[in-house]
Amino acid sequence: MQTTVTRPVLAPAGARTAVWAAVLSVAGLTAWLATVGLTDLLSARDLWGVIDASRSRLAGPALVVVVVLLLVAEQRWPAVRRPLLARAQLVDASYFVLFAVAVVPLLTLVETGFSIEIERHVSFLVLGRLSLVPRTVVVAVTLVAIDGMNWCGHIANHRFATLWRLHALHHSQEDMSVLTTFRTHPLAHATYVPAVLPALMLGASGAVPAGAIIVYGCLVTLPHANLNWRLGPLGRVIVSPAYHRLHHARDLGERGTVNFGFVLVVWDQLARRAEFPLGGPPVLTGIAGRPVPVEQAGRMPHLARVVVAQLAQPFRRCSTLDGLLTTEGRR
């Protein structure tokens, strides 16, 4: 399925200058939900137990093993050959550490706060037990729905200037590897929190086992690997590295016009935003003009300074970034 690339729609000048201020609102909302979650978990005296359980699901040994295996595969079958300790990988590895140490606890608090507010204000969304539906079906539907919600979140990250500011860091990587999965602004992670809704709505009929969440998390890491794998017929169902690389293409003229899927490609197909790789050399990735500071710029920028500058970028004025929004106008 092909798409037609159209020019980006620029946000009005006034709106552009206010984007960084709107990013502060996202930070405020995140802090509020985290506070609600923290208060609840502290009162239940279960704070560290819940965070540890989250960490073992989202950044536990299984994920580390998959990441290491993919790093080995990248050395054996690289889409783009590069040293194992390339600057890009060192920076993205630091994002993995940030994810495991700080983002997972933050996300746990935010998700807890989000769930509490949903049950408090829109409790009708939380369904009772569906006794006629087998548990395995409920779990499968929940996982597919979570993937669909992640797709919606990703689309929103490209559609709205405020969210794009946070998502641009992920797209700034010019040397992708499996570690690029974690090259994400902490506040951008928070934009995917509504993906917990399916589990919240259907939880009474069957909670998703931790093992299934771990497998889903491992499948999410595969698309960023520096591999030109298209996965054969399976690549028509799940997101392959070559498929997702097209989403990161530098030379489309606008950001992220196609291939928004996390694990399943069906959402892109339904929205006519799927573009399957045809083979050939891998496309260049990154953002033209480098509006987000990147580790490849200059001679030898201090990597810690680069990371700090990247994390601060969403709060700064940058009309180049704001002009690179995904347009409504594609077919």
Ligand SMILES: [Zn+2]
């Ligand atoms: Zn990506």
Ligand SMILES: [Zn+2]
């Ligand atoms: Zn994207």
